[in-house]
Amino acid sequence: MGDIILATPLFDTLHASFPSAVIDLVLNERLALLFEGHPSLHHIYTFTDEERHHTFIYLRKVWHIVHQMHYDVIIDMRSTVNTQVFALFSPFSSFRIGIRKSYTRFTSNYLIPACGKGSMVAHNIAMAEPLSRIGQLKFHHRLTLPISNKELLDMHDYLVKMGINFSCPVILIGVTAKLAFKMWKEERMLCIINRFLQKYSDAQLIFNYAPGQEEINARRIYSKLDDRGRVFIDIKASGPRELYALSHYIDLYLGNEGGARHIVHAAGKPSFVICSPGSFKSTWIPDDEIPAEGVAAADITDISNMSPEQQYDSISVDYVWKKLVVFIDKYIEKAKV
Numbered sequence: 001m002g003d004i005i006l007a008t009p010l011f012d013t014l015h016a017s018f019p020s021a022v023i024d025l026v027l028n029e030r031l032a033l034l035f036e037g038h039p040s041l042h043h044i045y046t047f048t049d050e051e052r053h054h055t056f057i058y059l060r061k062v063w064h065i066v067h068q069m070h071y072d073v074i075i076d077m078r079s080t081v082n083t084q085v086f087a088l089f090s091p092f093s094s095f096r097i098g099i100r101k102s103y104t105r106f107t108s109n110y111l112i113p114a115c116g117k118g119s120m121v122a123h124n125i126a127m128a129e130p131l132s133r134i135g136q137l138k139f140h141h142r143l144t145l146p147i148s149n150k151e152l153l154d155m156h157d158y159l160v161k162m163g164i165n166f167s168c169p170v171i172l173i174g175v176t177a178k179l180a181f182k183m184w185k186e187e188r189m190l191c192i193i194n195r196f197l198q199k200y201s202d203a204q205l206i207f208n209y210a211p212g213q214e215e216i217n218a219r220r221i222y223s224k225l226d227d228r229g230r231v232f233i234d235i236k237a238s239g240p241r242e243l244y245a246l247s248h249y250i251d252l253y254l255g256n257e258g259g260a261r262h263i264v265h266a267a268g269k270p271s272f273v274i275c276s277p278g279s280f281k282s283t284w285i286p287d288d289e290i291p292a293e294g295v296a297a298a299d300i301t302d303i304s305n306m307s308p309e310q311q312y313d314s315i316s317v318d319y320v321w322k323k324l325v326v327f328i329d330k331y332i333e334k335a336k337v
Contacts, residue, residue: 001031001240001259002284003120005143005266007077008038010124012140015040017131024069026086028052034240037146052082059085066090073097075127079104097127121286141288143266145244155245162235164249168202169332172247172264174255174273176209176217181308182276183256184315186221189274191317192324194226196254199325205231206250208243208260251332254324257284257294265290270331272324274315277308291331295320 004027014023022042025035029046036044045065051057066074066089074090076083079099087096087107098108105111110130115123125139164170173193177183196203209218222233237243240263247253247267253260257273264271268290275281275296285292297303297311300319 001034002262003077004031005034005145005259005262006120006284006286007124008040008144008266009121009140009142010075010077010128011038011040012142012144013125013128013137014131016138016140017128017135022069024071026065031240034145034244036241037148038144039146040144058082062086063089073131076104076108077124077127079108084108095130097130115283117280117282119287120283141286143262143286145263145266147241147244147248151241151245152248155242156249159235159246159249162232164204164206164232164235166249168204169200169251170249171196171203171205172208172250172253172255172260173205174208174253174258174260175221176214177256177258177276178210178214182258183217184274185312186217188315188317188320189255190221190224192254192320193221193231195317195321196324197225197227197230200328203230206235206246207231207233208237208255252328261292265292270327272327274320277306277311278303291327293323293327295323 011023014021023040024043024045025041026045029048032044032046035041047061051061062085066086071090071093073095074087074093074097076087076098079101081103084098084104084107087098090096095110096108097110097112098104100111100113112127121141125141128137131137175189193205207218207222209215219233222228222231225231237246243260244263244267247264247269250264250269253264253269253271255273257275257279261271261273265286270291273294275284275294277297279296280298281294281296285294295315297314300314303311
């Protein structure tokens with residue numbers, strides 16, 4: 001989810017640069033609703049997991065999409081063997097833009113270097129650069145997602161009903177993660193939450209999690225808290241779009257780095273994250289006017305020969321807490337000690 005949200009500056013760059021162009025998006029059906037009504041997009045094509053894993057059905061659907069529209073430009077932001085089929089089936093498209101890999105030179109005629117340790121947002125925007133041959137590019141860097149006033153009002157009423165007091169800080173906390181290797185050690189996250197509740201006496205914490213194992217993990221951490229009186233475990237966003245609506249009413253996102261943080265960033269809210277092993281803040285935290293900070297093992301030590309577990313071990317509670325307090329005191333006006 002996070003990858004496609006970080007692609008929204010590319011959508012807006014294309015729309016601003018070529019306002020009469022038809023810009024379509026292809027993505028997993030689970031994420032389609034999040035982009036419904038995006039002002040830079042015209043149509044969203046979706047694939048189910050079953051379609052993606054059934055070769056004949058997948059190829060037939062790709063063929064239908066590209067030959068229905070006869071696109072002048074194909075931008076393959078992932079450039080996997082599977083996604084390169086869009087370029088393969090579009091030999092007469094003037095621009096077939098992909099990421100430079102060993103196999104993409106056979107299907108794409110414009111290749112962009114891989115992101116590496118650089119900014120993912122800057123990398124995504126760079127995929128529009130070959131189009132400077134046909135027009136002046138107007139770059140956009142902010143993350144953008146669509147939402148209606150009704151959706152925002154409905155979420156506000158729901159949060160009030162669930163007991164949220166908007167005169168006090170509201171913190172959305174990602175205590176768990178979809179993938180286990182992206183979840184900081186549970187006992188350390190528990191220590192941070194307990195310290196947070198003790199220091200900020202009127203802060204309210206909303207646990208964010210998905211159904212299944214994430215919810216099991218979140219409820220286990222919740223059960224171990226020293227004080228659960230200001231922690232909301234049963235406020236639920238039924239999907240990414242609802243989470244985006246909820247994000248408009250928080251003062252801070254705190255937790256593991258991932259898609260939820262990017263949604264919060266698109267809502268213009270501050271975030272503080274613990275990056276997963278092997279990742280870099282420079283890649284996943286956009287460099288714009290929205291306050292965002294985090295910690296990564298690469299900031300502390302040389303991770304080149306460290307296992308994922310060793311990288312997480314290098315991120316201590318005291319190190320995270322010190323940086324978190326500085327960030328909160330600087331950006332969260334409602335925070336009270």
